[in-house]
Amino acid sequence: DVKVTQSSRYLVKRTGEKVFLECVQDMDHENMFWYRQDPGLGLRLIYFSYDVKMKEKGDIPEGYSVSREKKERFSLILESASTNQTSMYLCASSLWQGSSSYEQYFGPGTRLTVT
Amino acid sequence: RKEVEQDPGPFNVPEGATVAFNCTYSNSASQSFFWYRQDCRKEPKLLMSVYSSGNEDGRFTAQLNRASQYISLLIRDSKLSDSATYLCAGGMGGYNKLIFGAGTRLAVHP
Numbered sequence: 001d002v003k004v005t006q007s008s009r010y011l012v013k014r015t016g017e018k019v020f021l022e023c024v025q026d027m028d029h030e031n032m033f034w035y036r037q038d039p040g041l042g043l044r045l046i047y048f049s050y051d052v053k054m055k056e057k058g059d060i061p062e063g064y065s066v067s068r069e070k071k072e073r074f075s076l077i078l079e080s081a082s083t084n085q086t087s088m089y090l091c092a093s094s095l096w097q098g099s100s101s102y103e104q105y106f107g108p109g110t111r112l113t114v115t
Numbered sequence: 116r117k118e119v120e121q122d123p124g125p126f127n128v129p130e131g132a133t134v135a136f137n138c139t140y141s142n143s144a145s146q147s148f149f150w151y152r153q154d155c156r157k158e159p160k161l162l163m164s165v166y167s168s169g170n171e172d173g174r175f176t177a178q179l180n181r182a183s184q185y186i187s188l189l190i191r192d193s194k195l196s197d198s199a200t201y202l203c204a205g206g207m208g209g210y211n212k213l214i215f216g217a218g219t220r221l222a223v224h225p
Contacts, residue, residue, distance in 0.1 A: 031211050040123075042217030043159070043202070050211070058212075090158055096211055103149050104204075104213055106158040 003027070004107035006091055012113045019078040021110050023091030030096035032074035033104060034058075034066065036087040043090065049074055050096060081114045088112075118142060119205050121216035128223055132193045136219045138203030139185045147206035148186045150177055152199045153218065159202055162188075193223045 007022035025032065033048040035058075045058030047066040055066050063085060067075045074093075078085055088111050092104040121138045128134045140148075148165035163170055165177040165186050176189040186203055200218040207214050 033212075040217065043215040045212065048212065088156075094211055102147075102211060103161050103164060105161065109158050111156075 004091060004093055004105050006089075006107040006110050008110050009108060010111050010113075012115065013078075013081050014115055015082060017078075017081050017114075019081050019112065019114075021076040021078075021089055021091075021112070023074045023076070023093075023107055024072055025074075025091075025093040025105070025107075026072065027093065027105075028071065029093035029105075030071075031094045031102075031104075032068065033092040033094075034064075034074065034076045035090045035092065036060070036085075037090055037109075038087050046076065081112075083114050086112060086114045117216075118207070118214045119203060119216040121201075121203055121219045123217060123219060125220040125222050128193050128221070130193055130195060130223055130225055132223075133189065133191045134193055134221065135187055135189045136201055136203075136221075137185050137187050138216050138219075139183075140205045140214075141184070142205065142207055142214075143181075143184060145205040145207055148177075148179060149204045149213070150175075150186075150188050151202040151204060151215075153202055154199050159215075162201070190221075193221075195223050195225065197221060198223045 034046040035043045049068040091107040094104040095102040150162040151159035152162045153159040174191045203216045204213040
């Protein structure tokens with residue numbers, strides 16, 4: 001069974017704080033993804049990584065950065081948290097396949113509130 | 116136009132009913148498709164992959180119509196426990212990204 005874990009289920013931070021969200025997967029997947037999910041907007045891709053130290057911007061990267069120093073771990077960083085970053089953050093991982101896409105497996109999510 | 120679109124619902128159906136959702140996609144080059152189920156305040160969980168030849172798993176059937184660019188999910192004999200949001204996803208190639216629809220909410224009532 002694929003297991004994707006996230007460091008916190010619930011997090012409350014103040015505006016301007018630096019926030020780290022951690023994600024770990026145990027299935028040796030090449031790809032890892034960070035999404036945010038907001039009511040009515042669905043899942044929006046923030047960043048993804050297809051290899052260690054490699055990263056690509058998704059659809060909404062502004063205000064975020066990522067780090068992938070080890071294959072199993074992918075971190076999302078909010079450099080200076082703002083209230084509009086209050087959201088559910090979901091990490092996912094998948095195998096890499098040339099021209100197609102394997103299914104993604106999600107972690108339990110981190111519900112972040114910025115006050 | 117969104118790359119993957121779903122009717123948000125909600126679909127309110129009685130137990131035992133058959134219900135079907137469609138999901139349209141705009142990129143004709145998409146190769147792989149999936150249905151996910153998401154319970155309230157939980158993560159999406161893979162329900163089933165969608166193959167060109169169709170795919171059936173118990174009460175659930177997924178189909179792909181490439182000519183009209185949509186995928187469908189049919190749920191037979193609905194159970195109360197089927198109440199959830201169903202997300203469709205299409206693979207758009209290039210680093211194996213998936214594009215998700217915003218989800219269709221299903222509410223099964225007694």
